[in-house]
Amino acid sequence: MAPLRIWDWKPSYFAPPGSLLFVIDGGSWRFSCRRGKQRMKSFGGNYYPKLWRPQETDSRHDAMVLLRAGLDALLSPSLGIGVEEPLEAEHESSPEPNSFRSGPDGAE
Numbered sequence: 492m493a494p495l496r497i498w499d500w501k502p503s504y505f506a507p508p509g510s511l512l513f514v515i516d517g518g519s520w521r522f523s524c525r526r527g528k529q530r531m532k533s534f535g536g537n538y539y540p541k542l543w544r545p546q547e548t549d550s551r552h553d554a555m556v557l558l559r560a561g562l563d564a565l566l567s568p569s570l571g572i573g574v575e576e577p578l579e580a581e582h583e584s585s586p587e588p589n590s591f592r593s594g595p596d597g598a599e
Contacts, residue, residue: 494543495542495558495561497522497524497531497533498529498531500522501533501540501545501548502532502534503533504536504538504540505536505537506537518536518537519535519536519537520534520535520536520555521534522534537550538550539551539552541554542557
């Protein structure tokens with residue numbers, strides 16, 4: 492979490508003044524965190540904290556991707572969240588390595 496500098500995030504991230512990009516149908520996000528006496532809340536719409544420079548606004552969501560990956564790594568083992576179970580074979584025999592099926596009945 493430290494490399495993301497979440498304690499430096501602004502309270503909100505939206506299109507910067509004078510931006511030519513205006514999205515009517517987009518995504519919004521919200522994140523809050525607490526560690527001891529430190530607390531932070533941040534949210535945005537189609538814009539995110541810039542990776543490595545969180546006081547700047549960015550239309551790319553790189554920081555959020557890393558944040559989610561970090562949270563998944565921290566929480567998954569202890570809470571069983573996001574841990575995928577191994578897939579069981581549906582059939583006793585599996586297809587040949589170089590074969591594939593494009594349709595539901597195997598027809599190409």
